[in-house]
Amino acid sequence: MDLEIRHLRVVCAIADAGSLTRAAASLRMTQPGLSAQLRRIEAALGGSLFDRRQAGTVPTPFGELVIGRARAILPGIDGLLTDTARAARRMTAADRIRVGSVGAPLLGHLLLAVKALLPGSDLTCRCQYSSGALLDDLAAGRLEAAVLGDHPDQELPQRAGVVLHTIATEPVFALLPASHPLAARDEVPLHELLDEDWAVPRPDGDRTREYWASVCALRDRAPFAPYEAEGRQLIEIVRAGLAVSLCQATFIEVPGVVVRPLVENPLWYRHILAWHHDSPLAPYGAGILRRVADGYLAACADSPVYARWRELNPGAEPTRGATDADRGT
Incomplete structure (x- = not known):
């Protein structure tokens, strides 16, 4: 490290x-x-x-x-x-829009919203795993907007000049090899998932792994995680039948892996759209939020497992944290 x-x-x-x-x-x-x-x-x-x-x-x-x-x-x-x-903000032209994102289904919709509302803007984006690092970049003026995420009781801190808007809070689902016996279930009990080897994200830069472990600890269990990977590499480990993992509910199944809800929805993830109040995007905030929220609903419909879950669980939300009202300073 x-x-x-x-x-x-x-x-x-x-x-x-x-x-x-x-x-x-x-x-x-x-x-x-x-x-x-x-x-x-x-x-x-x-x-x-x-x-x-x-x-x-x-x-x-x-x-x-x-x-x-x-x-x-x-x-x-x-x-x-x-x-x-301060110097960067002075030098940044009003038509320069720098966007950051964690892995989430909102980035494309945010970019499309910016292009539609500011058609002459010089738009760039970069992605990384840590919401905390992107939040630092927003506060320092190195980004104009970002797609972020957090978990119950691990809400992102307020940062001067940055406004956070909750787009949606969704359950975390199980990610399984298609051939796994649990894939035949409509829902997967977390305690049975804990009997398997896990693939997990690396611990630095993001608190997802810490959150998973804290929820598992409530069941006096800890996932055995011999595989540490992210993104495509994590999916390939699961696809090979070597491990199970967790994923966002909007994850779209690819050949060789399946997504299943967890019984009683013990884990949650919050999708957040953030920008600096000095950002040239700020005057267009309402329109951007509407377009990104509509895009999220489209992503829900593109995930049949999550679409079905939403039909069966109208209005479901976590009982702790992560559903606070929009925050900003």
């Missing part, structure tokens, strides 16, 4: 809080997730940063060195990001 600026922020947050539990709360992470990230940071740096004691965490001599350097570096980085974002 390469050391990143966000890792230095994590180390400083732990030092300031004096405990992993308090630091996790301030960072909007779970304590196990923060502990795992700290171990990866320590492995990357080559030494233990904190002594874990009953009363909290205390920096080691090696940790004091790292924390001191981090606190010297971060203000300069923050100033650089603020100044460059």
Whole structure:
């Protein structure tokens, strides 16, 4: 793992809080997730940063060195990001639209909406796995809009200048090899899925894997995940019959894999459209939201399994988090 600026922020947050539990709360992470990230940071740096004691965490001599350097570096980085974002906004022409997206069915509809409403714009896009990184880019003015996603109790934080709009909150479904016995079911119990080998996304940069593990932990189980992959590679591992996984409800089945709802809908995913309030898209927000929401409904219809689920579960929604009203600052 390469050391990143966000890792230095994590180390400083732990030092300031004096405990992993308090630091996790301030960072909007779970304590196990923060502990795992700290171990990866320590492995990357080559030494233990904190002594874990009953009363909290205390920096080691090696940790004091790292924390001191981090606190010297971060203000300069923050100033650089603020100044460059301001300069970028001044230099950015009103017709330049930079869009980012996680893997979700909304990107194409967002691009089409921008083309329809701002036909002369210079439109570009880039995709990546982490909603957090895209949110940082929006706040810093490096993107005008983005398709994001989060999970119950793991809502994206509010960032100055960024407005978040919920498009839809949908259940997470099982992704199975077509030949798997569970593929014959209309719904798959999560506890039976936990008897299988799993393919899961890598833990850095996105909290999906952490969310899956936290829900499984409520059943006193943990998925055995010998395969770590994303996107096409994950699908190929499932298609080969080596593992099972989870996917968005709008995932369209391809030959060799099937999608099935989970019994009682224990996992959820929220689709979010976000933009900076200084973005040239902001005046067109209502029209963009309408077009993207219509596109999402079309994506639902293109997924027969999800379309059927929606017929059987009208108005279903998670009981915690992720259905908050639109947020913005």
